[in-house]
Amino acid sequence: AGNISNQVNAINGEPVCEFDHSREHPDAPNCCTGSYTVTITHTDTGQVEVSPLQHWGGNPADCYNGAAFWDPEASLSVDGWPVAHIVFVREQSWSKRFHWERLSTDYLSNVVLANYFDPADHQPGAAPAGFLGAFAEPAHVFQCYDHAEELLAELRLVVREWNEEVQFYADADPDTTGVEPYSGNPINDRRDWADATPGSTSFVGLAQ
Numbered sequence: 001a002g003n004i005s006n007q008v009n010a011i012n013g014e015p016v017c018e019f020d021h022s023r024e025h026p027d028a029p030n031c032c033t034g035s036y037t038v039t040i041t042h043t044d045t046g047q048v049e050v051s052p053l054q055h056w057g058g059n060p061a062d063c064y065n066g067a068a069f070w071d072p073e074a075s076l077s078v079d080g081w082p083v084a085h086i087v088f089v090r091e092q093s094w095s096k097r098f099h100w101e102r103l104s105t106d107y108l109s110n111v112v113l114a115n116y117f118d119p120a121d122h123q124p125g126a127a128p129a130g131f132l133g134a135f136a137e138p139a140h141v142f143q144c145y146d147h148a149e150e151l152l153a154e155l156r157l158v159v160r161e162w163n164e165e166v167q168f169y170a171d172a173d174p175d176t177t178g179v180e181p182y183s184g185n186p187i188n189d190r191r192d193w194a195d196a197t198p199g200s201t202s203f204v205g206l207a208q
Helices: 165-169
Strands: 039-041 048-050 140-146 151-157
Touching: none
Parallel strands: none
Antiparallel strands: 039 048, 140 151
């Protein structure tokens, strides 16, 4: 009778991947990779049609963000991944000041650069979903190699956000809550990983 009964991963008879966010917003990425087939069963005849192998077409690099993407000196591969930034120090001391413009014009969250999280906020898995993916790198990593590319030392940097400047300078509580006395706005103005991705299965969305 022309009626469509959607079974698995389909809407109105068309294949749908839940992580293809471009369906909901044109600026959002398609995070679906891999292949699939479409199986159609005609209820009146029982005939079954199976399509050739098809691909979701997503690009994982479009679905990640962070300091490696935001570094003013970052270089990206053809696929859009940050490539290693190599500095030849020739056995001399080296320093660099990292500076990124404020995120507030583009984001409602600090998670792009502030990668600290409390495992207690993300059970099960003890980490945000964005840190559990195959391409994820939770830490800011600095490595030192010799001429034979043998690893001599490694720094794994974690950056956290503070809800109040006064608490930051006092090295006190970074997660104060409540409202500001004059404006009535929340003290916790920007979402950290606990706020933006409670648990270990929710991802940071475009609106965050």
